[in-house]
Amino acid sequence: MANVTATEPSPSRSFWAGIGQGRHVIGIVFMLPAAVFLLFFLTYPLGLGVWLGFTDTRIGRAGEFIGLENYQSLMGDSLFWLVVFNTILYTVAASILKFGLGLWLALLLNENMPFKAFFRAVVLLPWVVPTVLSAIAFWWIFDSQYSIISWALIKMELISAPINFLGDVANARASVIAANVWRGIPFVAISLLAGLQTISPSLHEAATLDGATNWQRFRYITLPMLSPIIAVVMTFSVLFTFTDFQLIYVLTRGGPLNSTHLMATLSFQRAIPGGSLGEGAAIAVAMIPFLLGAILFSYFGLQRRKWQQGGAD
Amino acid sequence: MTQSSEQMTDNSTGMSYLDSLPRRLITVILPLLVFVFVLLFPFYWMAITAIKPNYQLTDYNNYSPLWVVEPTLEHIKYLLFETSYPHWLWNTIYISVAATIISLVTSVFAAYAIERLRFNGSRWVGLGIFLAYLVPPSILFIPLAIMIFGLGIYDTKLALILTYPTFLVPFSTWLLMGYFRSIPFELEECALVDGASRWQILIKVLLPLSVPGLISAGIFSFTLSWNEFIYALTFIQSSENKTVPVGVLTELVRSDVYEWGSLMAGALLGSLPVVILYSFFVDYYVSSMTGAVKE
Numbered sequence: 001m002a003n004v005t006a007t008e009p010s011p012s013r014s015f016w017a018g019i020g021q022g023r024h025v026i027g028i029v030f031m032l033p034a035a036v037f038l039l040f041f042l043t044y045p046l047g048l049g050v051w052l053g054f055t056d057t058r059i060g061r062a063g064e065f066i067g068l069e070n071y072q073s074l075m076g077d078s079l080f081w082l083v084v085f086n087t088i089l090y091t092v093a094a095s096i097l098k099f100g101l102g103l104w105l106a107l108l109l110n111e112n113m114p115f116k117a118f119f120r121a122v123v124l125l126p127w128v129v130p131t132v133l134s135a136i137a138f139w140w141i142f143d144s145q146y147s148i149i150s151w152a153l154i155k156m157e158l159i160s161a162p163i164n165f166l167g168d169v170a171n172a173r174a175s176v177i178a179a180n181v182w183r184g185i186p187f188v189a190i191s192l193l194a195g196l197q198t199i200s201p202s203l204h205e206a207a208t209l210d211g212a213t214n215w216q217r218f219r220y221i222t223l224p225m226l227s228p229i230i231a232v233v234m235t236f237s238v239l240f241t242f243t244d245f246q247l248i249y250v251l252t253r254g255g256p257l258n259s260t261h262l263m264a265t266l267s268f269q270r271a272i273p274g275g276s277l278g279e280g281a282a283i284a285v286a287m288i289p290f291l292l293g294a295i296l297f298s299y300f301g302l303q304r305r306k307w308q309q310g311g312a313d
Numbered sequence: 314m315t316q317s318s319e320q321m322t323d324n325s326t327g328m329s330y331l332d333s334l335p336r337r338l339i340t341v342i343l344p345l346l347v348f349v350f351v352l353l354f355p356f357y358w359m360a361i362t363a364i365k366p367n368y369q370l371t372d373y374n375n376y377s378p379l380w381v382v383e384p385t386l387e388h389i390k391y392l393l394f395e396t397s398y399p400h401w402l403w404n405t406i407y408i409s410v411a412a413t414i415i416s417l418v419t420s421v422f423a424a425y426a427i428e429r430l431r432f433n434g435s436r437w438v439g440l441g442i443f444l445a446y447l448v449p450p451s452i453l454f455i456p457l458a459i460m461i462f463g464l465g466i467y468d469t470k471l472a473l474i475l476t477y478p479t480f481l482v483p484f485s486t487w488l489l490m491g492y493f494r495s496i497p498f499e500l501e502e503c504a505l506v507d508g509a510s511r512w513q514i515l516i517k518v519l520l521p522l523s524v525p526g527l528i529s530a531g532i533f534s535f536t537l538s539w540n541e542f543i544y545a546l547t548f549i550q551s552s553e554n555k556t557v558p559v560g561v562l563t564e565l566v567r568s569d570v571y572e573w574g575s576l577m578a579g580a581l582l583g584s585l586p587v588v589i590l591y592s593f594f595v596d597y598y599v600s601s602m603t604g605a606v607k608e
Contacts, residue, residue, distance in 0.1 A: 023430045023431070023432060023511070024430075024432040024433050025432075026426075026430060026432075026511050027426040027427075027430035027431070027432025027433075027435060028426070028432055030422040030423065030425055030426035030430065031422070031423055031426040031427070031432070031435075031438065033418075033419040033422060033423070034419040034420065034422065034423035034442075034482050034486060035423070035438075037419060037478060037479075037482060038442075038445055038479070038482060038483070041457070041460075041475065041476060041478070041479045042445055042448060042453070042479045042483075043445075044456075044460075045453050045456035045457045045460060046448065046452070046453065046456070048456035048459065048460070049452060049453065049455060049456040052455065052456060052459070057459075101348075104344070105345075105348050108341055108344055108345045108348070109345070111337075111341045113337075113341065113342070113345075117595075119345065119349065120595075120599070121592070121595045122349060122352075122353065123348065123349065123352055124591075124595075124598070124599070125352065125353065125356065125588065125591075126352050126355070128536060128587055128588060128591045128598070129356075129540075129584035129587060129588060130539060130540040130542070130557070130558045130583060130584060130587070131540060131542065131558075132540075132542050132558035132559075132561070132562055133557075133558060133561065133579075133580035133581075133583050133584050134355060134580070134584070136561065136562065136576055136577070136579075136580045137355045137356070137358060137359045137577065137580055138355060140358070140359075140362065140571075140573050140576070140577065141355060141358060143573075145371070146370075146371050146373070146378075148358060148378055148379075151373055151378055182351070182352065182355070185348075185352070186352065187602065190599055190602060190603065191602065191603050194599070194603035239447060239449065240449070243449035243450075243451040243452065244451075245451050245542070245543050246542045246543065246558075249542075249546075249562075250562060264451035264543075267451065267455070268451075268454070268543070268547075271455045271458075272455075272458070272547055277455055277458075277459065280455050281455045281456065284451065284452045284455060285452075287449075287451070287452060288452065291447070291449070291452075294447075295444065295447050
């Protein structure tokens, strides 16, 4: 009887207990759903994408292996090089601005003031709303005739005619970068704020007693303590800016004169409306070396963290 | 650096008490207000345009663009009753919820296996998850489109429900790994000694303690799904299966006449659900964002 009560209540329990004998086995069982999923929908497509880059696949027609032909034609394609230049310009300019302004905003939010929580919550809003929808708002803000910015500047008598935000090469580049920075600042600021809050005020107090100026305290305390988290945040920021698609697709579709075309938008344009899946995939694959650089950067950023934070976590 | 006596009492946070009030006004409050103004202005502009009657929309001479007289619900009414907007909203909710649930369940098991069971090679799997998190959708959408075609689920909601977890699972797993790490190991040891199985430990000990982490991962995943664009643009063709971001952009923009009122109303309504969710869970949101960066 005792035997029955011990085994009968839940067959499932004895099943789990049996498997639970080895945590390696149960570990792999628990890991299985995620692993299968990621292998099938992430690793496999990644490999398929690389393979497609070597084929002349078009929509509705399976391609054949053509070796490096896609890459060779890209090498000789001046549009491709313009797009690479645009992408690097866009990424570098937007990342520097996001970092500078984001760090500044983080330092401001770290100050003691009334409604601090409110400010912190409100500042993150641009990052929360769908990019496409805020980009549509920017589209209207950058309207060539009825731009509110032009209107305000004309009212202040700074300019006499509306600015052609998205119709002129330099203006269009500046406008899309501004919209990207607008959306990216909150992410940088809030992440860096979390890093700032781990810096003990006593360090600043000690430095002040030793006669350090504000700038010196920032340069020799805040910045070094923050550098590991800066490395990670900026890696993410660079990664997402470099592969940006939505903002350009909404605001300019790459124009004017392809001056705002990025690698992701060119890849989409060639592959989906253009139908050359192979060529589009080759452009996407061409982004990978840049991304690997960013990931290595992140990895070393993470490595340094342990000793710099003194086992804070 | 002068000490002002009235602020001397407030030495709770850092050394802000060392700055005088006028100085703080210039160096802190003013720049902060400028930041907040710039970051929030597009939302105001979105909202004011959404309720402006058409005749005021472009008439800057007779009406101030910054304000609205006789606000109208015409644009919102048009959106809700004469376009497929309600469909798109429903699709977005349906897809986001489904993708979030799938990702959350798989991520809990994966994170528990990597962080607590520490099976052979779990370290490498953890690193792999982190790397998977760094693979951007703009690289994957072309091969995924081919797979979606091959599986015969092109232009269905299932296509998005199955592909969104490619970026949600790595993120949630990474986040939950960090969260599980913060829960004392001893609790599980006690349960093990008392004869609990791994399954029971996960369900009855670890998960109840991880509710904040689950909420963080959940709302963040929901928001990421809601905001996703490139997959939804590529894998969906028919109007009734589109999500809000794609629908607003591809269906409300017609020819050369931009109907800014209804476009802005669409953008505003599409942002509202995530903003409301965000306003309820600000702290979870912040912790999931910074958690993913810090760990």
